[in-house]
Amino acid sequence: MPATDSLSFSSSRGLVAASLLAAGLALTACSTPADAQPSEQDSWDHAFRLVPLVEGLAHPWGFAFLPDGRMLVTERPGHLRVIDQEHRLDPDPVPGVPEVVVQGQGGLLDIALHPDFEENGWVYFTLAGQDGRSVTTQLARARFDGEALQETTILFSAETEGSGGRHFGSRIVFDREGYLWMTVGERGSADEAQNLANHNGTLLRLHDDGSVPADNPFVDEPDARPEIWSYGHRNAQGMTLHPDTGRVWLHEHGPRGGDEINLPEAGLNFGWPITTHGTAYSGLPMGVGPEAPGMEPPLLHWTPSIAPSGMAFYTGEDFPAWQGDIFVGALALPQLRRVIMDGSEITGEETLLGDWGQRIRDVRMGPDGYPYLLTDASQGALLRLEPIEE
Numbered sequence: 514m515p516a517t518d519s520l521s522f523s524s525s526r527g528l529v530a531a532s533l534l535a536a537g538l539a540l541t542a543c544s545t546p547a548d549a550q551p552s553e554q555d556s557w558d559h560a561f562r563l564v565p566l567v568e569g570l571a572h573p574w575g576f577a578f579l580p581d582g583r584m585l586v587t588e589r590p591g592h593l594r595v596i597d598q599e600h601r602l603d604p605d606p607v608p609g610v611p612e613v614v615v616q617g618q619g620g621l622l623d624i625a626l627h628p629d630f631e632e633n634g635w636v637y638f639t640l641a642g643q644d645g646r647s648v649t650t651q652l653a654r655a656r657f658d659g660e661a662l663q664e665t666t667i668l669f670s671a672e673t674e675g676s677g678g679r680h681f682g683s684r685i686v687f688d689r690e691g692y693l694w695m696t697v698g699e700r701g702s703a704d705e706a707q708n709l710a711n712h713n714g715t716l717l718r719l720h721d722d723g724s725v726p727a728d729n730p731f732v733d734e735p736d737a738r739p740e741i742w743s744y745g746h747r748n749a750q751g752m753t754l755h756p757d758t759g760r761v762w763l764h765e766h767g768p769r770g771g772d773e774i775n776l777p778e779a780g781l782n783f784g785w786p787i788t789t790h791g792t793a794y795s796g797l798p799m800g801v802g803p804e805a806p807g808m809e810p811p812l813l814h815w816t817p818s819i820a821p822s823g824m825a826f827y828t829g830e831d832f833p834a835w836q837g838d839i840f841v842g843a844l845a846l847p848q849l850r851r852v853i854m855d856g857s858e859i860t861g862e863e864t865l866l867g868d869w870g871q872r873i874r875d876v877r878m879g880p881d882g883y884p885y886l887l888t889d890a891s892q893g894a895l896l897r898l899e900p901i902e903e
């Protein structure tokens with residue numbers, strides 16, 4: 514049960530907040546997603562309506578907005594689903610998805626459209642896939658013809674140590690220059706996040722065909738994998754572009770405590786498992802502490818862990834006080850975190866939906882300017898934050 518102080522209301526709103534708190538507790542008591550009813554929520558700066566759009570998604574992981582107004586949603590157990598313009602879920606999964614290994618945290622994971630999707634129809638996926646005798650994070654591409662995936666191809670298969678079901682990453686983002694960015698978790702082999710000879714615990718920068726850009730930071734180092742942009746990451750499940758700078762921002766899960774927001778730069782070492790604000794699950798210290806020479810400290814850390822997943826800068830018009838802030842979904846402390854920004858500076862934080870009780874897997878801005886959420890559950894949901902009309 515998350516702390517109930519997370520509505521964080523001001524005293525002038527005390528009466529409203531008390532009734533909302535009661536409503537929130539009632540919602541928590543019936544644990545299915547929102548019972549398909551919009552709920553009104555308060556927050557420091559804006560009241561909003563949390564509107565369920567689609568229910569019955571099996572552990573949805575990532576989603577993409579198609580130019581025709583439909584949406585594609587991945588389900589971790591290995592299905593791709595279509596949601597139409599009226600938010601009706603097609604009962605039949607899209608044929609042609611890549612073969613996935615559904616094990617632990619693995620399965621069909623993230624999805625992104627190629628920047629020229631309207632011309633080439635390319636859709637990109639990350640997944641846990643079998644590569645020889647090991648299971649690793651893979652990047653797949655397929656052409657979506659409107660109904661099915663065609664020409665499904667594995668473009669890249671991460672070379673990783675570790676064979677379990679933990680820490681695959683794996684968000685994908687295209688930047689404004691057309692580079693594809695992909696996170697690979699350390700697969701539960703923490704020390705390998707410091708080893709440039711494999712892809713454990715890295716952020717990768719690729720061309721759209723999976724090949725290596727000539728100006729990646731380690732292309733001239735014979736013992737390093739040339740796809741690596743930055744390393745020493747534990748398990749990054751949130752990544753997005755800053756709306757003004759166009760730079761890639763990411764967050765990653767810490768061990769016990771020490772979840773981080775990081776701003777990657779070419780060749781930087783983000784420290785895991787040598788530097789962390791977290792501890793081992795036993796509570797014993799890890800590494801050398803939060804900082805060490807040559808290792809980048811996070812811009813922000815969450816201790817205790819919230820288990821972040823999904824990340825989006827708010828760029829809509831309806832909630833002016835949220836402009837430029839980051840929304841982060843959370844799994845362990847189920848909530849939506851608003852990281853308050855002044856440009857590229859983090860100035861504060863607010864917890865939203867802290868009494869809702871749902872694990873949030875992904876957060877994205879819709880083309881309509883509303884933030885969209887996916888909940889992580891066997892009967893997961895797609896929801897949208899909308900303004901409350903006066």
Ligand SMILES: [Ca+2]
Nearest residue numbers: 773783784785
């Ligand atoms: Ca770090």
